[in-house]
Amino acid sequence: MSDQNVRSFSVQRGSVLDGEFTLRVKPEMFRETSDQSFSEKPKSDRKFNIRIKQHDILLLDALAEQEGVSRSVLINRLLHDFLRDELMSVQDDDARALLAVAADEQANYDDLSQPWVFDAIGSDFHHILHNILEFNDRNEQQPSDHPGAPENQFNSEAFIGLGEKLKGIKK
Amino acid sequence: MSRGILSKVIEEIGETQAEIRAEDYTMVNVRPGEKVASMLGLVSALSGKTPSAVVAEELSSRLAAYAVSSATHAGAILDAAEEALKQNQMLQPGCALDILQNADVFELENGFEKQIRDKLFSPKKEPKRDAHE
Numbered sequence: 213m214s215d216q217n218v219r220s221f222s223v224q225r226g227s228v229l230d231g232e233f234t235l236r237v238k239p240e241m242f243r244e245t246s247d248q249s250f251s252e253k254p255k256s257d258r259k260f261n262i263r264i265k266q267h268d269i270l271l272l273d274a275l276a277e278q279e280g281v282s283r284s285v286l287i288n289r290l291l292h293d294f295l296r297d298e299l300m301s302v303q304d305d306d307a308r309a310l311l312a313v314a315a316d317e318q319a320n321y322d323d324l325s326q327p328w329v330f331d332a333i334g335s336d337f338h339h340i341l342h343n344i345l346e347f348n349d350r351n352e353q354q355p356s357d358h359p360g361a362p363e364n365q366f367n368s369e370a371f372i373g374l375g376e377k378l379k380g381i382k383k
Numbered sequence: 384m385s386r387g388i389l390s391k392v393i394e395e396i397g398e399t400q401a402e403i404r405a406e407d408y409t410m411v412n413v414r415p416g417e418k419v420a421s422m423l424g425l426v427s428a429l430s431g432k433t434p435s436a437v438v439a440e441e442l443s444s445r446l447a448a449y450a451v452s453s454a455t456h457a458g459a460i461l462d463a464a465e466e467a468l469k470q471n472q473m474l475q476p477g478c479a480l481d482i483l484q485n486a487d488v489f490e491l492e493n494g495f496e497k498q499i500r501d502k503l504f505s506p507k508k509e510p511k512r513d514a515h516e
Contacts, residue, residue: 257414258414258415258420258424259412259413259414260412260413260414260415260420260423260434260435260438261410261411261412261413261435262410262411262412262413262434262435262438262439262442263408263409263410263411263435263436263438263439264408264409264410264411264439264442265407265408265409265442265443265475265477265478265479266407266408266409266467266470266475267407267463267467267471267474267475267478267479267480267481268442268443268446268475268478268479268480269409269411270463270466270467270480271446271450271459271460271463271478271479271480272446273463274459274460274462274463274466275446275449275450275456275459275463277459278455278456278458278459283411284413284414287411287413287415287442288413288415288416288419289449290442290445290446290449291413291415291419291423291438292418292419293445293449294438294441294442294445295419295422295423295426298426299422311425314425315418315421315422315424315425316421317421318421318424318425319417319418319420319421320417321417321418322417325417325418326418327418328418328421328422377429381425381428381429
């Protein structure tokens, strides 16, 4: 058992229970999370220095004050809407889904966050995501329907090119 | 001799700094959260632009669109415009307030324009009439 799970200490309270106490945590009793690797990703806590026009700061602050939020929250909201529109402007479903997946892989979400793939392809995304990434088609298809099909047979040129570029970024 | 990587980087830093001074930009430190940070980082990497450059081109128009999305923002627009004009007498070209003004969301009359208007359109004094008329 690792030392992290054991703790010993002395208690002297003038009772029969006085002496060395030992606590042991039983790791096997903890419920495994289904996506442990996901939760183990370090939180990026990234900060960005953004150039903002001074008069835009005045408007940001006035709007933030009126709505009772911080300037940072308002900027975050604007950035989210901007990036979502950028994502949704990608015409090819598979390329858009690939971008969303690549961004989600870089993020360490909490349970309340909605990943980019939801924005990219809607609520019933798991099923559709597979079909789009594999077949560039939202409809159900089986690999057995296409025996001997080469990799990326069904994907758009944008998807293939973007995939190559993302490989370079991840290295 | 070809220019080195460092000299290019330093030149870009100088250009950015000059731009900041010239156009009255302020550098704001933003911690946007996991979702936005991941996509912003990705867009930045794909476009070859810094996150700041990606955002700077878009923020003013986004802010203007947000401001005009609700009539309840009218007071905030007036507050910000008043403060901006007190500081600089003019709105920064391309800023959200400038975009809103150009879109006729609000109109602005500066002191000079008011003087001109007063001179040209103020009611002329009636000439004194003779009491016997």
